[in-house]
Every structure is written in structure tokens, then in C-alpha cells.
Amino acid sequence: MKVSVLRGAAELAAMLREWEELAAGAIEPNPVYEPWMLLPALEAFAGESELRIVAVRDGDALAGLFPLKLEPRYKGLPLRAAASWTHPHFMLGVPLVSSNRAREVLRALFSWARGAASVLELAYLAVEGPFHQVLVDVLNEEAHTSLASNTYARPILRRASDAQTYLKTCMPGDVRRELRRREKRLAEAGRLEHRVLRECGELARWIEDFLALEASGWKGRRGSALACREHNRRFAERLFTGAFERGRLLMAGLDLDGRPIARYSGLVAGEGAITFKTAFDESLRKFGPGTLALADLTALVHEHPAVQWMDSYTAPDNEMMAALWKHRRTVQSVAVATDLRGKAALAALPLAHFVRRCAAKLRRRKARARHFPSLSPA
Numbered sequence: 001m002k003v004s005v006l007r008g009a010a011e012l013a014a015m016l017r018e019w020e021e022l023a024a025g026a027i028e029p030n031p032v033y034e035p036w037m038l039l040p041a042l043e044a045f046a047g048e049s050e051l052r053i054v055a056v057r058d059g060d061a062l063a064g065l066f067p068l069k070l071e072p073r074y075k076g077l078p079l080r081a082a083a084s085w086t087h088p089h090f091m092l093g094v095p096l097v098s099s100n101r102a103r104e105v106l107r108a109l110f111s112w113a114r115g116a117a118s119v120l121e122l123a124y125l126a127v128e129g130p131f132h133q134v135l136v137d138v139l140n141e142e143a144h145t146s147l148a149s150n151t152y153a154r155p156i157l158r159r160a161s162d163a164q165t166y167l168k169t170c171m172p173g174d175v176r177r178e179l180r181r182r183e184k185r186l187a188e189a190g191r192l193e194h195r196v197l198r199e200c201g202e203l204a205r206w207i208e209d210f211l212a213l214e215a216s217g218w219k220g221r222r223g224s225a226l227a228c229r230e231h232n233r234r235f236a237e238r239l240f241t242g243a244f245e246r247g248r249l250l251m252a253g254l255d256l257d258g259r260p261i262a263r264y265s266g267l268v269a270g271e272g273a274i275t276f277k278t279a280f281d282e283s284l285r286k287f288g289p290g291t292l293a294l295a296d297l298t299a300l301v302h303e304h305p306a307v308q309w310m311d312s313y314t315a316p317d318n319e320m321m322a323a324l325w326k327h328r329r330t331v332q333s334v335a336v337a338t339d340l341r342g343k344a345a346l347a348a349l350p351l352a353h354f355v356r357r358c359a360a361k362l363r364r365r366k367a368r369a370r371h372f373p374s375l376s377p378a
Contacts (some may be wrong), residue, residue, distance in 0.1 A: 001063070001101075001108035001323055003263075009042040015055075018062040019096075027099040028131040029270030033065060034075040036242030037267070042067075044235035047085035052082065054112060056105045063098040064105035066122075074119050074335075079345050082116050084333075088224075089235075091313045092274060092331070093124035094131050102134040110144065110336065118342035119335050123150070123163040126311075127330040135334065144336050147346040151332035155318065155325035163299035175323050184289040188289070190257040194296055195238055197251040200244070206251055207240050209260040214279035218256040226277070228289050236277075252296035254289050256281075260290035264297040271306055273314040275321075292294050300322065 006012055012019065015149055023034045030035050042051070049069050069321040074081035082247050083095045097105050112376040113120040125132050139146050162165035167176060197206045211227040219225035226236040243249035250266035250273065262280040266273050275297065280290035301310050311329055312321040340344035 001104050002057045002059075003108050003112045004055050004057070005112075006055060007052075008046065008051060008161070009039050012042070013039060015062065016052065019065065019345065022062045022065060022098060023269070026096045026270075027102050027134065028094050028097075028126070028129045029093045030092055030096065031088050031243075031267040031269040031274060032090060033067065033094075034363055035101045036246060036267060037239055037249070037277065037314060038067065040235045040238035040242070041087050041089070044231040046085070049085070051085055052116070054109060056108045058098065058104070060100050061098075062099050064109065065096045066109060067095075068120075069300065070117065070202060071367045074121075074345065077345050079119060079341060080117045081121060082113055082120040083119075086123060086234075089276075091124055091315070092124055092126070092311060093122060095122065096189060097131060097134075099130075101286050102131065103138055106138045107142070108137060110138075110338065112143070115337040116338075118337065118339050120338055121333055121335040123333045124331050125166055126173040127151075127332055132334075139336065145346050146337070147335045147349060148332045151330060152316040153183050153328040154314050154316065155312040155321040156327045156329040157301060157306055157312075157325045158309075158327045159302055163302040166298065166302065167169040167295075172326075176193055179288075179292060183292055184255070186256065186284070186287045186289065186292070189284075191259075193255040195253045195255055195260075196296070196300055197244075203241065203244050206253075206263070209235055209253075210240075210251075210277070211236060211281050213281060214277070217279070217282040222318040223276060239276075240265070243269050250297060250300050252300050253293050254296070256284070258366055262293035264290070264293040266297055266301070266310060268304065268307055271308045273310040275303065275310060276313065291324070294320065294324055347348070349378060 012035075017227050019035055023029070048132040050071070052068045052070055054066040054068060055062060068082045069085045072082060073079065086093070088236060096281045110120070125135070183192070183329045197203065211214075211225070211233065214220065215227040220228060226232045240249060248268040249262060250268060253263035261284055262278075265275050265276045278293065280293065299345050301307050312318060312325060314321055335346060337346050
């Protein structure tokens with residue numbers, strides 16, 4: 001195994017063919033790290049960060065790719081760390097690793113990290129996935145000190161034989177009835193059409209409709225919609241175009257009297273997929289157009305036999321996704337110590353977290369006693 005370090009999008013683009021081959025044969029698919037998503041993200045968001053893209057080769061063949069950033073501190077400690085490079089639209093960090101040489105690739109990564117940082121942290125790993133399982137095996141085999149954090153479960157779609165079977169067997173009856181009620185009320189307000197992006201000639205219009213819908217709502221008012229900043233807009237346009245050209249873009253939505261009122265997008269990688277972005281007309285919120293569009297995206301996934309699951313790609317507590325998709329996927333960050341300082345830090349962090357929680361609880365008790373002295377213990 002040979003390790004090399006790339007510094008940016010230009011060096012990555014030079015190895016496009018073998019990069020795409022690695023993605024196609026990876027132990028676990030992840031569209032976030034494929035060229036058509038990562039290159040636009042790097043150009044839009046990398047800026048002046050200390051980016052290190054660690055490429056691991058098995059002879060001349062690319063066997064692993066790890067986009068990392070070097071940081072002078074780790075969780076407030078003066079400790080050099082190499083952590084997954086993230087951006088505002090990043091929610092899945094499973095690296096691209098060859099299915100045939102995953103253990104060897106990880107050992108090579110850990111060996112490189114010993115000379116670069118005291119802690120190596122990989123973010124948003126799917127706990128039930130094959131990459132995480134190999135990671136745990138290697139950590140145990142080499143007796144590495146590690147720490148899992150930021151763990152939570154989020155909804156995931158596990159496909160049924162067809163969309164109707166999924167709706168009947170995996171979606172609660174009260175949710176199905178509520179969807180039918182909302183669709184009926186929307187249809188009473190005008191001509192309701194369920195739309196799916198299929199033709200290349202429609203792509204530009206769908207992208208523009210999506211960006212306009214998102215910008216018309218609270219994200220636009222807050223300035224976080226993709227259309228609010230030029231680098232975000234370019235990222236979205238390049239991402240959607242690159243995914244569509246490779247047959248990897250799923251997009252469904254609703255029109256009312258010929259105007260878009262909801263769009264939901266998803267990105268396919270191997271046997272898996274992720275939802276990416278949603279947008280809807282907030283003046284019609286009471287009708288739930290975004291929820292209806294998600295139901296349409298659920299049906300669209302079932303048109304693709306190769307896609308066995310779709311990750312909701314959400315932060316914790318997304319109630320809408322949780323209502324429609326009953327299965328869950330656990331994600332977490334895993335930090336690995338590469339030297340004695342790193343080991344000491346990872347050992348101390350759980351205790352520090354416990355002390356902070358106890359101190360916060362004590363402060364709340366004291367505040368409660370000041371305001372309600374009759375309720376404090378004798």
C-alpha cells in the first residue's frame with residue numbers, strides 16, 4: 001500500500017477515471033464522495049482550509065480515498081487532528097474504500113495519520129454498514145484507542161417489492177389516510193399534477209424551479225437557500241447536472257395549475273441512495289406538499305430495482321421522514337488516537353463530558369431553588 005496526499009480539486013480531477021472505478025467497486029457506496037458531487041463541493045466550499053485528500057493505492061490501483069482537513073485543536077484541546085472534510089450539505093462520510101482490500105487500506109491510513117495528527121476522526125459513518133464493521137475489526141486487531149460520538153438514528157427507506165406494497169406494509173394506516181386527505185384538499189384548490197424528471201431537455205427547468213421554490217421560503221429569508229449565494233447555486237447546478245448525466249438523479253414533485261409547488265431530490269450510488277434537498281411552496285404548508293412529494297420520491301425509488309435503500313440524509317428528529325419511513329439507520333463519528341497525546345485525550349473526553357453535564361445539572365438545581373425555595377429539598 002502506498003499513500004499520497006492531494007491538495008485540491010485540480011489534483012483530484014486528474015485521476016477521474018480510476019476514482020470513478022473505485023466508487024463503483026467500493027465496499028459501501030457514497031455519492032457524497034463521488035466526482036460529480038465532491039468536485040463541485042470542493043470548488044464551492046473548500047476555500048483556504050487545510051485540505052488533505054489522502055489517496056491509498058494498492059500497487060498502481062486506487063484503493064481508498066479520504067478527504068480530510070487538518071485542524072490545530074480537537075474539541076477545544078490543543079491537539080492536532082485530521083478530521084473528515086465537511087461542508088454545509090454534508091451528512092454522510094463513509095469513505096470510498098476498495099471492497100477487496102479494506103483492511104489494508106485502513107491500516108495504511110492509520111500509519112499515515114501517525115505522522116500527521118494525534119487524532120484521526122471520521123464523521124457520519126453508517127454504523128450498520130460494511131465499512132464500519134471493517135473499521136471496528138481493524139481497531140480491535142491493532143488495539144487502537146477510539147471514541148464514538150455524535151451518534152443518532154435517522155430514517156431510512158428499505159424497498160419493498162413495489163411502491164404499493166411499501167405503502168401498505170411499511171407506512172402506518174393513519175399516515176396513508178392523512179396523505180390521501182391532503183392530496184384531495186390540494187386537488188380541490190386547482191389542477192394537481194404529480195411530476196417526475198425524466199427527459200434531459202427538462203433538467204434546466206427543474207433545477208431552476210427547485211432553486212426558486214427553496215428561495216421563496218424560510219431558507220431564502222434566512223439567506224441559506226442555495227440560490228442566495230452564487231457559489232451555492234453553482235454547486236447545486238453542477239451537482240444536479242452531473243448526477244443526471246450519469247443516471248443518478250431522482251427528482252419528483254407536484255404542480256398546481258401548472259406551477260411548481262414541491263420538489264424532492266435524491267442521489268443514487270450503487271444499491272443505495274440518499275435524499276438530498278426538498279423545497280415547497282410555504283403558502284400551501286397546511287396541505288403538506290413537501291410530504292406528498294416525499295411519498296412520490298418513495299414511489300420513484302421503487303422504479304429502480306437496483307436501489308435497495310435510501311438514506312434520509314437528515315439531522316436528528318426529522319418528524320416528517322420518520323412518519324413515512326419506519327426503518328432507521330444509525331450514524332456516528334469515530335475518533336482514533338494515533339499517539340500517546342491522542343490516547344490521553346480520547347480517554348479524558350468522556351469524563352470531561354460527564355463533569356460538564358453534572359455541573360449544568362447543579363446550576364439548574366440552584367436556579368430552581370432560588371426561584372422556588374419551597375420546592376427545594378430540606
